[in-house]
Amino acid sequence: MKKLLALSTALSAVALSASADVTVMSWGGSYATSQIEAYIKPYTAQTGVKVTMVDADNPATPVKAMVEANNVTVDVADVEYADAIRLCDEGMLETIDPAILPAAPDGTPATEDFLPGALTDCAVSTIVFSTVYAYDTTKFPEGPTTMADFFDLEKFPGKRAMRKGAKANLEMALMADGVPAAEVYSVLETPEGVDRAFSVLDKIKKDTIWWEAGAQPPQLLADGEVAMTTAYNGRIFAAAVSEGKPFQTVWDGQVFEYDLFVIPKGAPNLEEAKKFLAFATDTQRLADQAKWISYGPARKSSASLVGLYSDGKTEMAPHMPTNPDNMKNALPSSYEFWVDRDAELNERFNAWLAAN
Template sequence: MKKTLILSTALVGFSAAAHADVTVMSWGGSYGAAQTEGHLKPFTAATGIATMMVDSENPATPIKAMVEANNVTVDVASLEYADAIRLCDEGVLEPIDIAILPPGSDGTPAADDFLAGAVTDCGVSTDIWATVFAYDTTKFPEGPTTAADFFDLEKFPGKRGLRKGAKAVLEFALMADGVPAGEVYTVLGTPEGIDRAFAKLDTIKSEVVWWEAGAQAPQILADGEVVMTTAYNGRIFSAQIAESKPFQIVWDGQIYENEMYVIPKGAPNMEEAKQFIAYATSTEGLRQQAQWISYGPARKSALLEPLIFNDGKTEMATHLPTHPDNMKNALESNWEFWVDRDAELNERFNAWLAAG
């Protein structure tokens, strides 16, 4: 993948953003690069409106702080689905009228072209991504193959990487413990289910390396700090294809969801922000991003023709979370559950983590 310069600190990003007409805050790394190549650069070329990318480990936190401080310096942010719903409910985000979104390339109205749930009161889906786990094939040439294997330190010895937080970690632990995907949130909604998830995590706690930013997961795997790690599937794909890393994704137990473009309340360039989102989430905008990273477009019209990676030869279909072969034991992240339980479960998670 072509390397893209992305500002990596808030201080540099915000001082430079004063010269941009649309400032987009996203997650950095290969994902931020995909949005830059697929959305920001083409939008500027098409409209003449300048764009600037700034990074965050999780844009939801600084966006909320900016709005509460009445000092908003970002026009568009990329948020996880549950955060987009929660911050919309809290009045942190601007409503987005679906009428501003163009029809699909085949003429289908936006309301019918987007997949179910991909457009909300304050957000529009940029892609469908997944938390998966991946391993170094030089360490384990013949496996692992299941979520349960991730927790099997005897069969597959070595350090594990996990995202530092409750979301997607608790669900993954329950699936690894034998809970069917369709029952995960029912089980996790009970005290006994929560205890069960943490008990499963206890079995590998001493061997876990915790990561926070998406770019860290493939890095600790490449460095040999861990032998397998949960990660965002597109980050592993980029390491596999663009950097020729000996990584293998295990799709069993994947947890998928929409990523959303939103506009913070009081964004300095509101109309330009709406133009950007309309462009970026058009059929062509979604296809352009998907040619840089293996996240599935959220419009049906974007899938009418094959998607090819920017190397010109890699077909993306089998690398997407939504490919039928990858959905055999997949869990859709339940945004309603996490809007209601995020604070409580992360408090429990942090206490568990601190207990050593």
């Protein structure tokens, strides 16, 4: 009986130990590296809890599939804002009480320290990222400077690459066509505005490669397959600064938004997931992530702690989407717009893509 009891206790300990591990799903590439360095390694060092990172082209898609199948294998996922709102509305995510989030170093509550809109019922923002476009300076020494230039194949010949989807592409097309950033969504809310955006995309459709994973755009540029590409700003920064690629970011017409951590409904290690999420979104950790990639932290108190890149010499501030010089013609992505219209506009986008 004693042996049975001992065996049972040992097995319970193993089960408890195994259940304490955390699995985080993110976007891969240099972005995942920044999270591993800033969040995961320090968390494991401090707690002894093993954190595993898994990659997805867009984590919202597998999260929805897992919850619907009642087979959730990840504890925390990194998603875009409109997806966080939609998944929460559909009951796919755990609610997150902001009381679990640490205050700023000066005692300011998390609810006041995060940037406006950065906390939602089911999600906690980590970064401000931007969809921009970039080009190879060896192909265009003088360089394009405006969003209109991206769509101008005569002035700047060569293949383009864009994300395979409606979001950001439609907004950029309208800005290229002269719509001021402040009016983009009011124009896109009309059938005529959507037609106008697609007619701009028509100009470059036959010369465009469509990417799906964030690591693809810098690779397409590096391989010489395209002369310009839309991309997440941090991926271009990483390729240019870490790898010395001759890439230049064009900030005109950037579309910026939050990325957020969520906990899928039915996460296997819910309590440990909450602890990890609270740790990863504290002031220091969000500032630390900016040492590894050029995304702005979602907490006000983190801003003053952002300094040099991990190379010890590159000032990060000029490479942030939120730098004043980069915000002169910038568009905040409207999650309200995309929560309501994502399915409809992507259906149209896919039909447009399939048509000759």
